[in-house]
Amino acid sequence: MLIKIPKGWELPEKEATPESVYMNRRKFLVSTGIAGAYSLAFLSGCNKMGENGPFVKPLSEWPLSEEEQRVYPPSRNTAYKLDRPLTDEAVAARYNNFYEFSTNKDDVYKKAEKLSARPWTLEVTGLVEEPKTFDPDELLRLMPIEERLYRLRCVEAWAMAVPWTGFPLKALIDHVRPLSKANYIRFVSFDLKSVGNVLMFRAPWPYPEGLTLQEGLNPLTLLVTGIYGHPLPNQHGAPLRLIVPWKYGYKSIKSIVKIEFTQERPKTFWNTLTPDEYDFMANVNPKVPHPRWSQATERMIGTKKIYRTTLCNGYDEYVSHLYPKTQKG
């Protein structure tokens, strides 16, 4: 059974990270011995690459495939507006949740260098008429790629505002044509063993997430291939991740290898570990506090500016029809 965090236990400081504190308490993740030597080598290389380091490369420094050359820089769909400044790229690139690599947000960008995002295959399977396996370039060729500015709200009460490049998941759903029995979509990340990380705890690895089919068909739901006008760096979930901007960040699963259409609601990572703290639905809601902290406000990473959190992260008008009973009033 999972050990419960004692009642009344509080975060030592505002920057503390509930998900990772939880993970550390359980002594969850161990990397191989190679990792330490690797990061030292990385750090010395870092100095030579300028103050931003290799984690913030402009488009001109990316080795682009032919399809990527066609797509980037992406054209922006201006229908999606922000109510606040964009988060600084270097800040977003060094503050990441990616538990396959680290429980510390500030070293994910280094540890995720181990992931090799190309070649990559995405299997789309389950209750569909045309199951199919794609490589990232095929998706860039077949899908309507655009850039959108979205807010992202983590359940830990930090937030960011970034330009994503990608396409509506609906375009892929239409391509494979779900059967009428399909009610849910299950997403799965890569296998940890493939990057040499070892697990010593029970968790539903590889990281799974899920949406209802209707949520997946919503025009806001994006499959993302890039950020800040270039392909995704590993720490943001290369080569392909989900972004569901009206839900807490843990739904926005990174580095997806499989998308499966199912009849039953799939098991998901955080909901399986701690169901009373992280629900399957995970719609952003300032009025429903997390058992250990308020969700009324959010802190922008970088500027530390505090904003009031809004229902469905400000995307209520696009999605409220999906939740007629729970979200009204």
Ligand SMILES: Nc1nc2c(c(=O)[nH]1)N[C@H]1C(S)=C(S)[C@@H](COP(=O)(O)O)O[C@H]1N2
């Ligand atoms: N595979 C995988 N996807 C994941 C996570 C993870 O640990 N593993 N963390 C989630 C959480 S909690 C958040 S807030 C976002 C963070 O995305 P970012 O690091 O690109 O900002 O990724 C989500 N996707």
Ligand SMILES: [Mo]
């Ligand atoms: Mo998160």
